[in-house]
Amino acid sequence: MNKQIILLPGDGVGKEIMESAKVVLNAVASEFGHRFTFHQHAIGGEAIDAYDTPLPEDTVKACKGADAILLGAVGGPKWDALPAAKRPEKGLLGIRKQLGLFANLRPIKGFNSMLHASPLKEEVIAGSDILIIRELTSGLYFGEPRERRENGNAVVDTLYYHRSEMERIIEKAFESARLRDNHVTSVDKANVLESSRMWREIVEETGKKYPDVKVDHMLVDAAAMKLITQPNYFDVIVTENLFGDILSDEASVLTGSLGMLPSASLRSDGLGLYEPVHGSAPDIAGLGIANPVGMILSAAMMLRYSFQMEEEAAEIERAVNDCLDQGYHTADLSSNGGMKVGTKEMTAAIVDSL
Amino acid sequence: MNKQIILLPGDGVGKEIMESAKVVLNAVASEFGHRFTFHQHAIGGEAIDAYDTPLPEDTVKACKGADAILLGAVGGPKWDALPAAKRPEKGLLGIRKQLGLFANLRPIKGFNSMLHASPLKEEVIAGSDILIIRELTSGLYFGEPRERRENGNAVVDTLYYHRSEMERIIEKAFESARLRDNHVTSVDKANVLESSRMWREIVEETGKKYPDVKVDHMLVDAAAMKLITQPNYFDVIVTENLFGDILSDEASVLTGSLGMLPSASLRSDGLGLYEPVHGSAPDIAGLGIANPVGMILSAAMMLRYSFQMEEEAAEIERAVNDCLDQGYHTADLSSNGGMKVGTKEMTAAIVDSL
Ligand SMILES: CC(C)[C@H](C(=O)O)[C@@H](O)C(=O)O
């Protein structure tokens, strides 16, 4: 198959890890007889520097015509003082919204070889395997009005959801649960928010179509606790945009390997944007020591979700696991012995293992 | 001193632990020559059962005339199916709002004798001592409109803040930091929310009046991570209502002793409502095994914050610590040996140690 892939390396370590993804994808292409064509575009801080906007029209256009998008990371102290509308993150919010990438999928699974690096006790974290599904294009992030009022003495943001926006993400959660352990935990704040009460109703309605999937409702504050005290309680977690932002970042540190976590942002027709969970890490940018695993596993998610290449995706995941089991690790991971390597060596080890 | 204290035992274990608070307060009163007069009123589920409302007018009136309020816990499965406006939690939200208790203070400090029960590795949690200050009477919890729209096909909630509501809670944080380690971490989502940008401005302005206090800003998602990876980074955390709800519950499980954590909800003139962080625990209600420490330490906070009885408060805290060090613990705490006791025995041990 011939696929057009847009690369948005972005800022900080984004460029280095994007190289790794390309190398791995090229190896997969030749092994499986595919053709991946890469087109690189600007986003975030680098786009601000070059085009005075975090999301050039050209980038959006290219993404709209692509089969899938890989993103490195955006942001850095260089652009922190800019007004909100011009900040690198606006590029990220803009591309999600303009492409309609409403479903953010974040698998969180401990690598056995890395659990010793978890802040949690090994008996607490062992065996956890969570898929967090976050609504990504609505809610408090985008609702209007969002403005100063009363001569600048007050302020409002608006949490708006249309029923259809809730329905499609909740459907996604039930479908995903069927491919896993048939358990959906829906997170809301239904004891306070009207939007959460509507959310809960829709989860109940949708659940009727999936009698094989067990559903439970959990308040967001209780979920923030249970992720820490009993992470292996969860299978699929589904929640709205802001709760998903907080809980997925919370969950991302549980396994001790933030640099290894991938994510996918999808719309219904298969177009997706794939990016590692970690940020641009400006402090180590350019040193060649960034952990490429989160980016490489994001590329694997792309093969699975946008290209239906399950075998190829699983092959990358196996190769990554093997390398970790062999003790290869980058500087961000304290390891019990093993081989500390740079971005390129880690990538080469994964390619060798393919 | 003669103080009028309203007792709102509420539901579940609330009644049992409230008894413990009374016993301890009476012991303190006779030791230090004070007089505490207790007046008990209904709230939550018990109020729904008796008066068909979670917050009877009579309760509000009594609280308004009191020197301080102690609350046990509200809620339980019995009332879960009621419509939102009639649920036990409405009693809690209502009393906070009607009394103007805008400042929620939640100290989180590990008891050395209990750190083994933490889900975190001991080297991660050791030494942490955090005060979370949450705004409690505004934001997404109370903003209008909050309603269904478009023939029931859409929904909004509103995050509203007035400048003065932000100013007073942020002041509180700086003042509190001066009594501790002079470090305020302000948590917001300023890269997305207009309300957070205003919040950040006010933190900056207020900070100028406290040059001796170090301030930093942290995004809520980053804070949710750092609480787990490096809890001892924090001294005072200040944040708005919803973020505070999530982060304070997240933080409450870090030390492994949720049943021991107190909280205070204050307004500027010293009136305060004090309650343990844990809930009504309907599964163990009436069994005489509930942990009274969170409630007793809440009573200590009352002495400190509403009655300026610092010595008396410290004396209760010392007695609790001594009992824990001696190995006394309730059933919720797995312990390395020690004496497992019920609510009354635990209370008696603390009183003996006074
Ligand atoms: C950069 C920021 C706007 C973004 C978000 O909050 O969605 C980020 O935290 C994320 O989770 O991808």
Ligand SMILES: CC(C)[C@H](C(=O)O)[C@@H](O)C(=O)O
């Ligand atoms: C019961 C609920 C409304 C309440 C809140 O969210 O404020 C509770 O979670 C708390 O934190 O005291």
